[in-house]
Amino acid sequence: MTCLLPTKSGKAAFLGDGLRRQIRRISARLTVRQSRCLTCASIRQHESAARVYRKSVESRSSIRMGIPSKGRMAEDTMQLLDDCQLKVRKINPRQYAAEIPNVPGVEVWFQRATDVVRKLVSGDIDIGIVGYDMLREIGNQDEDLVVVHDALGFGGCHLAIAVPSNWEDVISLRDLLSDKRWSKERPLRVITAYMNLATQFFADQGFDYVELSTADGALEAAPAMGAADCILDLVSSGTTLRENNLKQIEGGRVLDSQGVLVASRTALLNRPGTLAVIHEMLERIEAHLRAEGLFMVTANIRGSSAVEVATVLSSNGGQLLRGLQGPTVSPIYTYSTDGSSSKEGSYYAVSIGVPKSRIYETVKQLRKVGGSGVLVFPLTYVFDEEPPRWSALMNNLGLNVRDFEHLKIGEEFANDGQA
Template sequence: MSKLKIAVQKSGRLNEDSMRILKDIGIYIDNGKDQLKASAKGFPVEVFYLRNGDIPQYLKDGVVDVAIIGENVLIEKGNDITIAEKLGFSTCRVSLAVPKSSKYSGIKDLEGKRIATSYPNTVQDFLNKNGVKAKIHIINGSVEIAPNIGLADAIVDIVSSGSTLFKNNLKEVDQILKSEAVLAVSPVLNEEKQAILEKIQFRIQSVLKGRESKYILLNAPNDKIESIINLLPGMNSPTVLPLAQEGWSSIHSVISKNEFWDVIEELKANGAEGILVCPIEKMVL
């Protein structure tokens, strides 16, 4: 049986998050230090550890079949590559920044100015859409230093917390795009490997759904069940079980992790007691 070749970033936060989700979907990789390729245990997968910027071309050429890669890299170097899944981790943004001392009222202020970046195609598209002509200096490495040494008037780079900009006396003034890790697919994937990919996608979807949700259990007086159920739609409907104490029931459901604080406050106001909220490892729909 053919093995599906998955590319991940060689090092860094995206590498760590990629290996974590592979482990969560039951793909265990035994890779030694500085190893560039490793096979999974009990699953037809090989993992290739590659430079992030090289991965789009490897996908196009069919050297690797799929990749866990930042969406921003695909937009820059492989926007014709299909995204099979958005993975929800390693989020960042590609933003425009200028020195803190600079006055900035809008993108038109960069007319005729110099912009340093590792994302020339992304920046050029952004400038074209806004009808601005500027000089782009391509820098591979520490882009933030460019304004401080007089090489550029502004930079475009990935931003997570913004601390690197702050340390280099820069301020974020415009967001070009948002990015997260995605599962990208080679355009030359064959049917046999497509079947393996579909199994992986099923597992990933189950893990991501679990990460987005919380399992909630609570006790409620029977005369409050209807009002509480209206707050807990769950997957289909909440589970209601009678308790040993007469007139009380236990209610079990699933809620979005982004909503559970607001929901819990409403539940308490409607008579719920003994509320227990648990993480969900995986959720198969």
């Protein structure tokens, strides 16, 4: 029997039986047998499992940030940074290095998502934006990787097991793992690009008879081709699964993922200026994301005092008219027809922050208490006294947040907005 394979030149090459047997022996050596499951090792798995020699902080003085270079994740990352007034500027469009003018001293490097994580681990970059799925797969829970912001609001998806739709008896993960078809001689064949996460998942489930193989794309075709029984892959809308006659199963959701901001613990603790950069970025990102979907509703209401107006709002509108921390009530100075000032306090301006979905409901409640001249406009930023995730980061690093109070009003980025 002779096998016909394509070559780089596009011509066909013939493999004889002897050469084919040699290829089989090489392939056999690449198979990793584990105590609980059989895993066909991939280059990615070998790289992530290999020992990484981390570069010392003293090897460079600059602060480096890595962001995805291609695809939807790259576009969403650039859009988020732009919305937060952290616009990335490439000096030369052909280079992979860039800068953020509003944060001087930071180098931005465009990398593949996998390489963002690898370079964080190796110490080549200090800060990165990447999908949580890739962080877990490549980072493999490295203790030096610290998630600074776990919900950047884009790249939402989940890693899940999908089986052929015509497997009517397989509805849940329990059904799949208890299926009598799988044995030591005939294991369940799962194809995935997430070897580390898949290996850990099946080990946690205590499943003995599974064979994992790797591929980087078009996983949905593998079951129909007979190359695998099922897949473990990222799912967003589920449309691609349905179009390839696949279905998700209950209990087969391995991991939820979206864009995250991550940093090197070593750099945060030892590289001068890294904590200040993270604080600046975290404040901007938190303020922007908190403002998404929020609108400011302003109305004029009659009353004898600001306290009376606030009391009326609280008693009649409940939580809806209290806003984020309470309504803002301020006096309006009106004038009579003869030009003289009227008595202060006949009208008060009330401002309330509300979700977009409740704007009209808020307007109706304000009208009930005498509101008029209602104005509605979107919010761009909502700054807290301190981002909650900053306090969480300080706790993670074993630092006292009070020692970094100066960052709230620091002069590290005094040239902000002059790019």
